[in-house]
Amino acid sequence: xxxxxxxxxxxxxxxxxxxxxxxxxxxxxxxxxxxxxxxxxxxxxxxxxxxxxxxxxxxxxxxxxxxxxxxxxxxxxxxxxxxxxxxxxxxxxxxxxxxxxxxxxxxxxxxxxxxxxxxxxxxxxxxxxxxxxxxxxxxxxxxxxxxxxxxxxxxxxxxxxxxxxxxxxxxxxxxxxxxxxxxxxxxxxxxxxxxxxxxxxxxxxxxxxxxxxxxxxxxxxxxxxxxxxxxxxxxxx
Amino acid sequence: xxxxxxxxxxxxxxxxxxxxxxxxxxxxxxxxxxxxxxxxxxxxxxxxxxxxxxxxxxxxxxxxxxxxxxxxxxxxxxxxxxxxxxxxxxxxxxxxxxxxxxxxxxxxxxxxxxxxxxxxxxxxxxxxxxxxxxxxxxxxxxxxxxxxxxxxxxxxxxxxxxxxxxxxxxxxxxxxxxxxxxxxxxxxxxxxxxxxxxxxxxxxxxxxxxxxxxxxxxxxxxxxxxxxxxxxxxxxx
Numbered sequence: 001x002x003x004x005x006x007x008x009x010x011x012x013x014x015x016x017x018x019x020x021x022x023x024x025x026x027x028x029x030x031x032x033x034x035x036x037x038x039x040x041x042x043x044x045x046x047x048x049x050x051x052x053x054x055x056x057x058x059x060x061x062x063x064x065x066x067x068x069x070x071x072x073x074x075x076x077x078x079x080x081x082x083x084x085x086x087x088x089x090x091x092x093x094x095x096x097x098x099x100x101x102x103x104x105x106x107x108x109x110x111x112x113x114x115x116x117x118x119x120x121x122x123x124x125x126x127x128x129x130x131x132x133x134x135x136x137x138x139x140x141x142x143x144x145x146x147x148x149x150x151x152x153x154x155x156x157x158x159x160x161x162x163x164x165x166x167x168x169x170x171x172x173x174x175x176x177x178x179x180x181x182x183x184x185x186x187x188x189x190x191x192x193x194x195x196x197x198x199x200x201x202x203x204x205x206x207x208x209x210x211x212x213x214x215x216x217x218x219x220x221x222x223x224x225x226x227x228x229x230x231x232x233x234x235x236x237x
Numbered sequence: 238x239x240x241x242x243x244x245x246x247x248x249x250x251x252x253x254x255x256x257x258x259x260x261x262x263x264x265x266x267x268x269x270x271x272x273x274x275x276x277x278x279x280x281x282x283x284x285x286x287x288x289x290x291x292x293x294x295x296x297x298x299x300x301x302x303x304x305x306x307x308x309x310x311x312x313x314x315x316x317x318x319x320x321x322x323x324x325x326x327x328x329x330x331x332x333x334x335x336x337x338x339x340x341x342x343x344x345x346x347x348x349x350x351x352x353x354x355x356x357x358x359x360x361x362x363x364x365x366x367x368x369x370x371x372x373x374x375x376x377x378x379x380x381x382x383x384x385x386x387x388x389x390x391x392x393x394x395x396x397x398x399x400x401x402x403x404x405x406x407x408x409x410x411x412x413x414x415x416x417x418x419x420x421x422x423x424x425x426x427x428x429x430x431x432x433x434x435x436x437x438x439x440x441x442x443x444x445x446x447x448x449x450x451x452x453x454x455x456x457x458x459x460x461x462x463x464x465x466x467x468x469x470x471x472x473x474x
Contacts, residue, residue: 166406
């Protein structure tokens with residue numbers, strides 16, 4: 001169904017290092033064409049754009065992942081995206097993306113929102129996680145082993161979600177964006193952005209969420225899942 | 238689908254007094270046969286048992302609600318319950334229900350669980366909320382205007398859910414139980430319980446959750462939804 005959010009697992013599980021297993025890529029793609037997430041052992045950043053799924057790694061490479069791949073995702077958010085609002089905007093920060101979404105979807109102040117930005121960016125700073133060096137290593141630890149890169153005057157696409165604050169523990173409150181260049185050869189999790197002129201903006205509210213939790217997964221079953229809002233903000237903010 | 242949790246709205250919205258609108262009863266019942274919740278203006282406690290929905294009010298009455306009723310629910314949790322575990326147990330507190338569920342569903346320590354208890358209870362203390370005296374009155378305020386009653390040696394059924402701690406803000410972490418007597422004429426939200434001998438226990442894990450948020454609802458759209466864990470524990474614990 002269009003504009004329903006499908007999410008596999010919860011951010012608190014990633015914080016606890018639950019990343020050895022996950023949802024098969026083909027199953028994930030059956031739930032939508034627009035999304036983000038990570039891979040087994042948190043090896044790199046996932047972006048799903050127009051139904052194609054890419055793995056962006058800390059060595060700077062971007063690899064399209066075949067839907068029949070036996071790879072899995074321990075955490076992902078995806079939707080069958082059908083923009084209900086389209087506009088153009090010049091933006092100088094991630095926070096301005098949040099503010100813009102709140103402005104163009106005034107009836108959905110407390111809903112999830114999906115967003116896509118296309119165009120030329122004066123500057124986009126991304127990080128790509130290298131991944132766990134051992135099973136159950138926490139996302140906080142994984143965050144210490146990542147590559148950052150700033151693209152200057154890069155043309156590409158940003159895919160992401162705005163999540164309500166009350167989703168703390170389940171998802172990443174606030175704006176969460178991944179970037180991929182137009183040639184689909186570089187990208188990552190966005191830390192900062194600034195557009196040159198105006199970029200294209202497409203957005204939709206997602207008032208229904210389908211949350212699927214890991215089953216028959218000992219890591220998930222034994223994780224404390226206490227929550228670490230400051231930790232999530234530190235590594236996903 | 239059996240043993241998937243459907244939830245309408247979030248507990249934080251009830252805390253903020255978002256209760257003037259809601260999901261039609263018939264729609265709610267299309268998602269399951271076992272559940273609990275509340276009604277417009279939080280007038281009383283809802284229990285769904287074997288697909289029948291009852292409104293338990295603070296005047297002590299219990300009314301079966303016709304599925305074609307134009308009543309709505311501003312917050313409810315429901316599942317198509319198919320027990321995967323059945324046993325008998327003597328229990329002396331709500332906390333023992335939680336502990337029992339964790340013991341009989343060892344692979345689901347971090348999943349929602351649905352539970353049903355049938356039998357004779359030495360003592361069941363319930364409360365029934367009178368409801369809002371004005372729109373947007375918070376659940377904390379509503380909690381000050383409720384009736385408590387202790388049933389002694391009552392035969393009946395308890396319906397409820399165990400929710401993971403990480404669901405704070407979305408649901409009621411821990412055990413949440415509603416009671417109805419065998420003749421379906423009395424009941425409420427359980428504050429305390431003690432069985433006489435053993436009662437029948439049926440349970441299932443619910444690893445998938447479908448969360449539907451209010452749309453076109455100005456109360457929900459403008460609610461702060463900041464969260465009040467202590468408040469939820471005070472009125473729903």
